[in-house]
Structures are given as structure tokens and as C-alpha cells.
Amino acid sequence: MTINCKGQLIDLSVPKVMGILNLTPDSFYDGGRYNNDKDILSQTEKLLNEGATFIDLGAYSSRPNATHISETEELQRIIPVIELLIRNFPKILLSVDTFRSQIAHESIAAGACMINDISAGKLDEAMLPTVASLKVPYVMMHMRGTPQNMQGQTQYSNMMNEVLFYFSERISKARALGVIDIIADPGFGFSKTVAQNFELLNNLERFKTLELPLLVGLSRKSLIYKTLNTTAQNALNGTTILNTIALQKGAHILRVHDVKEAVESITLLQQFS
Template identity: 65%
Template sequence: MTINCKGQLIDLSTPKVMGILNITPNSFFDGGKYKNEKELLERVEKMISEGATFIDVGAYSSKPNAEFVSEEEEISRIIPVVNLLQKHFSGIILSIDTFRAGVAKICIENGAAIINDISAGKLDDKMLETIAKYNVPYIMMHMKGTPQTMQTLTQYEDIIKEMLLYFSERIAAARTLGINDLIVDTGFGFAKTLEQNYSVMQKLELFQILELPLLVGISRKSMIYKTLNSNAEMALNGTTVLNTIALTKGAKILRVHDVKEAVECVTLFNKLN
């Protein structure tokens, strides 16, 4: 189970960690944290030194009810960061968190290796053809609606069955265009209630039927801190617990704010297996 990142084959038979770099002013956990290039570089250097295989850069907050950001603004935020990181970190594997084909295109042309799309191509009908043209790995997440509307769209008769049908359709659409390297993200927190998030986690192993690498992104999310009557700042321990459970259920990539702790989860999981 490998993906090709700019000619570098990444073996996902051993789980990997993806470090989150939000460059939005309003991300739910680390929005507006990095004020200058020095702070950005220090953050990324720390994540790489702690064992992150991928760095996922996002310039549009997808938290519930996030305000709209224009494509031009998203590009103006993200391209300087893509170029900065490429300049300072030789061989860095950058993932771009965007649902816009135009943003994906310009980031790939500037050296990004992976596209991470919260909508699996449903918010931009040019996304899949862009991925096919540039032949990069593509993370397709489950979501309904948009970040502004998704939390009103949590009605399911059978959430696991409906998610599997969603992924089957999106995978078929991607395969028709010749897209080879696909990764599935169940989208914890996206168009799901707290209870539904835990239902998905409970049955996460069922998504292995898709025969694709599974990415799990639950880092410091409200499904953790609301259950614990806490907040995002205090949600690291809960994140570690659920990341460990996700690994036992087949997760191949952990997308996290806290790389060191996630790498330790993977190390101990590998030791047991």
C-alpha cells in the first residue's frame, strides 16, 4: 500500500503522521498562531523533527460555520507558505487542504505533492480532472454541504452504509479519470453529530472494505472535548486515546496538531503488531 509523492514512494503499510499547519486566522485550535515566517518555519521544523511524514497546509478554515474566503484570498495566503517551506526544507512532502481546483493547481505547480479535499470533489467539479492531470495523491473526505451548512445536514438512516456508498461513488468517479493514489478520510466532525462521530469511530474498520488507505483526523476536535467537558487546549490526551483506537481499526495516516504524541502512538502500535 504505497502512494507516489513526486516520485517518492511512501509505504503506508506502516502508519504515518501528517502534521497540521493552519495558516488561517480563524482555525478552531491554532488559528492566527503564526505571525511571521520565523514562527512558521519553527513550527514546521518541530513537526518534521518529531517524525511527521507529511505537512498539511490549509488557508481556508473548514470548521463549522466558518466564514467564506475567496479563492484569490486563499491563494494569496497559501502560495507564499508553500514556496517558503520548499525553500527551507529539502524533500518536504506538502499536502494542500483545499476544495478548490484552482488552488490545487497552483499549489501543485509550486511543488505541493498531495491534495486534501474535504468535499471529495463535490464542491468544485474541476477538482478530479485537475488531480488526474497532475497525477498526485488525493485525499477524499466525507462531508455533506459546505462548512457553512454541514452541521444542518446530519440526517442519516444508516450513516456507515451511506458513507460507504458516498465513497464508492467518488472512488468510481476518480478511477474513471485514471486517478490512482486515493486516500479516504471519514470526516469526523463534518456533517455529523457528536454521537454519529462515535458511531463512525466504533465501526471504522468497516471502511477497509474500500481497499484504500484510511486517514483519520480527530485532533483536538469537539467530539473529544465536549465529551470530556473540556476544551481544545485540554484535548491532547483524548486525541491520543482515539488515535490509538483508530490505528487498531486500520488507520494508515493520523492527521494531527501534536506530532510527537501521534508518532509515539504509531511506534507503540507497531511494537504490538
């Protein structure tokens, strides 16, 4: 199983790690931490040295009840950082976390190579046609509603069946438009309760029926720290445990704040394959 990033075929038969670099002041774990060139470059170098294959840039916080920002502000946050990173790390593979087609278009033009959309195209009807025209890998995530109201949309008659049906519909639409490399993200923490998140992880093998690479984003999320009665800052050990379970159940990409620990999980699990 491979995806094409800037003409480079990335083999996902051995899972890869996507390092998170949030450019927002209000992200749930690292908001406001990387707000100048020196800190951005230092953190990016750290993530790459620890083994990240991709760096995921986010300029719009998608945490529950996040503040809505304009498209202009999102562009102003993200484009200069893409240009900065491409200048300093010419071979870097940048993913851009956005649900807006204009941000996607401008980001790829600036040097990014992948779009990571929390809404699978449902918050911007132009997103799927845009990604198809850009011919870049596309991460589509399951979510109901928006970051501002998703936590009130957790009522399912059969959550797993509904999530899988959501993907079958979105994948079909993307394929019809010509999107080639699609990656599915089950959406841990998005429009799901803690119990539903664990149900999702417990049934992760069912996503193999999609016949797509699977991206899992569990890093320091509330299902971990609420269960352990701790905080996001103290949720690294829990993250590593759940990432290991996700790998055993078929995850191809781990999206994480802490790259070193995720890479170690992959390396050790390879000894049992």
C-alpha cells in the same frame, strides 16, 4: 500499500503522521498562530523533527460556520508559504487542504505533492479532472454541504452505509478520470453529531472494504472535548486515546496538531503487531 509523492514511494504498512499547519486566522484550535515566516518555519521544523511524514497546509478554515474567503485570498495565503517551505526544507512533502481546483493546480506547481479535499470534488467539478492531470495523491473526505451549513446536515437513515456508498461513488468517478493514489478520510466532525462520530470510529474497520489507505483526523475535535466537558486546548490526551483506537482499527495516516504523541502511539502499537 504505498502512495507516490514526487517519485518517492511512501509505504503505509507502518502508519504515518500528517502534521497540521493552519494558515488561517479562525481555525478552531490554532487559528492565527502562524502568520509570519519565522513562526511558520519554526513550527514546520518542529513537526518534521517530531516525525511528521507530511505537512498539511490549510488556508481556508473548514471549522463549522467558518468565514467564507475568496479564491484569491486563499491563493495569497498559501502559495508564498509553499514556496517558503520548499526553499527551507527541499525534501518536504506538502499536502494542501483545499476544495478548489485552481488552488490545487497552483499549489502543486509551487511544490506541494498532495491534495486534501474536504468535499471529495463535490464543491468544484473541476477538482477530480485537475487532480488526475496532476498525477498526485488525493485525499477525499466525507462531508455533506459546506463548512458553513454542514452541521445542519446530520440526518441519516443509516450513516455507515451512506458514508460508504458516498465513497464508492466518488472513488468510481475519480478512477474513471485517472486519479491513481486515493486516500479516504471518513470526515470526523463534518456533518456528524458527537454520537455519530463515535459510531463512525466504532465501525472504522468497515472502511477496509474500500481497499484504500485511510486517513483519520480526530485531533482536538469537538467529539473529544464535548464528551470530556473541556476545551480543544485541553484535548490532547483524549486525542491520543482515540488515535490509538483508530490505529488499531486500520488507520494508515493520522492527521494531527501534535506529532510527537501520534508518532509515539504508532511506535508503541508496532510492538503488538
